[in-house]
Amino acid sequence: MSDEVIESVALHPTSHATGHVHRDDEASKMGMWLFLFTELLLFGGMFLLYAGYRFLYPDGFKAAALEMNSFIGAVNTIILLTSSLSIALSIAALQKEQKKLSIALLVFTLFCGLAFLVNKYFEWSHEIHNGIYPKGPALENMSEGEILYFGLYYTMTGLHGLHVIVGMIFIGVVLAFVVKNKISSTNYTRLENAGLYWHLVDIIWIFLFPLFYLIH
Amino acid sequence: MSNNTSSETHHMSYGTYIMVWLGLVALTAITVSVAGLNFGSITLTVALLIATAKTFLVMNYFMHVKFEHTVFKIFIAVCIITFIIMITLTFFDLSFR
Numbered sequence: 001m002s003d004e005v006i007e008s009v010a011l012h013p014t015s016h017a018t019g020h021v022h023r024d025d026e027a028s029k030m031g032m033w034l035f036l037f038t039e040l041l042l043f044g045g046m047f048l049l050y051a052g053y054r055f056l057y058p059d060g061f062k063a064a065a066l067e068m069n070s071f072i073g074a075v076n077t078i079i080l081l082t083s084s085l086s087i088a089l090s091i092a093a094l095q096k097e098q099k100k101l102s103i104a105l106l107v108f109t110l111f112c113g114l115a116f117l118v119n120k121y122f123e124w125s126h127e128i129h130n131g132i133y134p135k136g137p138a139l140e141n142m143s144e145g146e147i148l149y150f151g152l153y154y155t156m157t158g159l160h161g162l163h164v165i166v167g168m169i170f171i172g173v174v175l176a177f178v179v180k181n182k183i184s185s186t187n188y189t190r191l192e193n194a195g196l197y198w199h200l201v202d203i204i205w206i207f208l209f210p211l212f213y214l215i216h
Numbered sequence: 217m218s219n220n221t222s223s224e225t226h227h228m229s230y231g232t233y234i235m236v237w238l239g240l241v242a243l244t245a246i247t248v249s250v251a252g253l254n255f256g257s258i259t260l261t262v263a264l265l266i267a268t269a270k271t272f273l274v275m276n277y278f279m280h281v282k283f284e285h286t287v288f289k290i291f292i293a294v295c296i297i298t299f300i301i302m303i304t305l306t307f308f309d310l311s312f313r
Contacts, residue, residue, distance in 0.1 A: 030291075033288060033292070034291075037295045040299065048302060051303060052307075085233055199275075203275070210267055214251035
């Protein structure tokens with residue numbers, strides 16, 4: 001029986017029994033998940049508002065969505081899905097001690113995040129140029145439903161964009177840790193947590209895309 | 217599905233991740249084309265079902281939920297059920313006004 005104990009200590013370097021390592025990877029990940037739930041409920045509230053108003057103003061939402069360029073939306077969806085792949089691969093690469101590949105994949109993930117934001121910038125500029133902003137010439141002539149649609153559109157994609165920026169900062173910090181070997185093949189929970197956050201941002205976009213771009 | 221060396225982590229191969237990504241891209245293509253077909257009222261249902269399928273893939277494989285301890289799965293289930301209850305109750309109110 002004592003053999004089993006020794007073995008379990010050897011198998012779990014995170015255990016306090018080893019004395020010099022005070023780390024709990026499971027708890028760290030669980031903390032991240034709890035944070036993600038608060039994020040889900042934050043966006044959840046907005047999705048609820050969206051659902052309620054879309055139910056009340058189906059025609060207004062349909063008319064407003066015609067303004068959207070679903071091609072850019074689809075491209076941005078692919079960009080985010082690809083960045084989710086690259087950060088997942090980056091973790092796998094680090095686990096296999098392929099540090100250079102891991103770093104390259106993280107840089108690629110950041111590049112995808114930037115590409116997403118650049119697309120978003122052009123989209124918003126186009127809409128603002130067309131007079132769709134508070135007190136803007138186009139918005140003044142719109143129906144209630146259309147105005148609500150654009151209010152929700154700017155708020156939800158804006159908050160999502162903010163999350164993309166925060167995710168990129170998170171990944172940037174984690175990238176620096178990987179370069180300095182502070183995150184390694186035996187200690188990569190922070191990288192995993194950055195990945196979890198990034199995937200959540202991806203999931204939110206998975207729902208935003210059909211709800212704002214593909215209404216018919 | 218073997219538990220590897222240093223921690224209890226399940227290591228996935230590059231190939232699996234790429235397959236999941238291909239699935240996600242395919243589902244995106246399906247959502248866009250279905251929306252173009254104009255099925256009327258079921259378009260929204262189809263779009264939401266596909267988005268849910270994509271979320272399932274991202275959570276299980278990219279976020280590793282499939283290989284986590286049961287306690288993570290319970291947490292996630294509680295959170296999602298809470299959200300579904302919120303939506304259902306709101307629509308009870310909206311539909312019967």
